[in-house]
Amino acid sequence: MRSEIVIVGGGAGGLELACKLGRKLGASKVMLVDSRLYHIWKPSLHEVAAGTLDIHQEGLSYQMLAHDNGFTFVYGALVGLDQAQKRLTVGPITTLAQEEVLPERRIGYAKLVLAVGSTSNYFGVPGAAEHTISLNATEDAERFRLRLLRLLSAADQDKSEGREGAVDIVIIGGGATGVELAAELREASRVYASYGFEHLDALRDVRITLLEGAPRILAPLPERVAGAALSLLQERHISVVTGCKVTSIEPGRVLDADGHAYPADLCVWAAGIRAPELLSTLGLPTGRGGQLEVDGWLRVKGAEHIYALGDCAACIDRNGQAVPPRAQAAHQQADFLRRTFLLAAKGKPPPAKAYAYTDYGSLVSVGSTTTVGSLMGALRGFSWFVEGFFARLMYQSLHLMHHRAVLGTLRTSLLAIARFLIRRTTPLVKLH
Structure with missing residues (x-):
């Protein structure tokens, strides 16, 4: 098995790159490898965890996207890399009973893009890995949701029998993920109470605590944004x-x-990220946090024809700026590599200028109806504080823009309408 361009990792950046290249170059030249069958936009995992978003309705099939966008999809996890032979190894797929569904496969490439995202950084805190849940993937969010349902059911049963019943939830990390999860859980707890847990008082019996090591939450964002978010949480x-x-x-x-x-x-770890441990086993240069060291053109240093983007790449752009591990950075890097590879397909050199990160600001959802954030202006260092309905519309548009990149304008519009109608005919939280 071989492809001209092999992309490992179907997150926001990797999937968008595969879709955009596939439409131009075709399935014989573009391949996407991922360990899962369905794609979900990672910033929405806090909604899956709270039960306000159904992963079975939200997930997009990689096989469907491959068919519609003209790339090849390979199901499996990257387990090895042979730089000399320009070949990677994809592990087997087995059932829960360890029956082999797909064997181990080897894939040759001319250009390889690693877009494997990130995982939790526990900073050596004892018990963090064993006793917390991190929202790194859909299965993590589903595990949290199911455990939350069991705890709510047990607390409701205790209250109905005259005993004290409550659920204590601790979220470690006051960044965007922690803040959004805390707010979503509060709204969801009220809905759960009205869908059968009638003995629970959402505000009194579902106790949510957010712990942050810095002097304030949302430390990377402007102080006014953090202050507004804190008031909304309180x-x-x-x-x-x-x-x-x-x-x-x-x-x-x-x-x-x-x-x-x-x-x-129930404890959630949202206090930091690092690159997957796998990257340190591939013989590629890694830096602090396990990220791959790349140059301004997103090429892995010392590794010919290998590129990296998104959370797993440690990139210093042409302005000397360290590119943050954010979704907008992954989108921009995917576009940069798209241009690079399409130029190469025409026999032209890569862009003369290295990649430069543009910060368009940040938006943080504080529940289903409220959003706060800052938008960056054309002048360097200028930011515009936004909140309320306008900010909420902009937050929702980010998800739609991602869907538009992989589904197209018409299908994204139809999907948005369909989801709007489905939410009017199904429970506001997933109850099973």
Whole structure:
């Protein structure tokens, strides 16, 4: 098996690159490899975890996208790389009973793009890996949702029998993921209470605590955005503790450096990311956080014909700026590589100028109806604070823009209408 361009990782950047190249070059020259069969936009995983978004309705089939956009899809995880032979190894696919569905495969390439995303960085905190859930993938979000349902059911049963019943949720990390999850869980808890858990008081019995090590939440964003988000969380009876250094996590509780213990029936780790451990086994240069070291043209240093983009790439752009691990960076890098590869297909050299990251601002969802954020202006260093309905529309448009890149304008429009109608005919939370 061989392809001119092989892309490993079907996240936002990798999938958009595969779709855009596939439409131009065709399935014989573009291949996408992923360990899952369905794509979901990672920023929406907090909604899956809260139960307000059904992954079975939201997920997009890679096989369908490959057929419609003209690339080849290979199902399996990257397990090895032979740079000398320009060949990668994709692991087998087995059932839960360890029956082999697809064998191990080897794929030759002319150009390889690694877009494998990121995983959680636990910073050596004892018990973090064992006793927390991180929202890195759909299965993590589903695991959280199912455990939340069991806890709510048990608490409701206790209350109905006259015993004390409550659910303590601790979220470690006050970045965008932690803030969005906390707000979504508060809204979802109210909905769950009205869908059968009638003995629970959402505000009193579902206790949500957000722990952040920095002096304020949303530390990378402007202070006004962080302040607005904090006020909205507090209005929703979410306890926010800043300057909190978590030292260990045990079954049922989180401990900090000041000796405080926070009860935790359910604990989420959202305090940092790093590149997957696999990258350190491929013989490629990695830096802090396990990211692949790339040059300004997104080429992995010292590795001919291998590129990297998104969270797994440590990139310094042509302005000397460290590119942050954000979705908009992955989108921009995918477009840069698209231009690079299409020029190469015509026998032309790569772009004369290296990649430069453009920060268009950030938006943070604080529930299903409220969003806050900052938009970057044309002048360097200028930002425009936005909140409310206008900010919410812009936040929703980001998801639609991603769908438009992989589905096209017409299908994205029809899908948006269909989802609007489905939400009017199904429960507001997933109850099974």
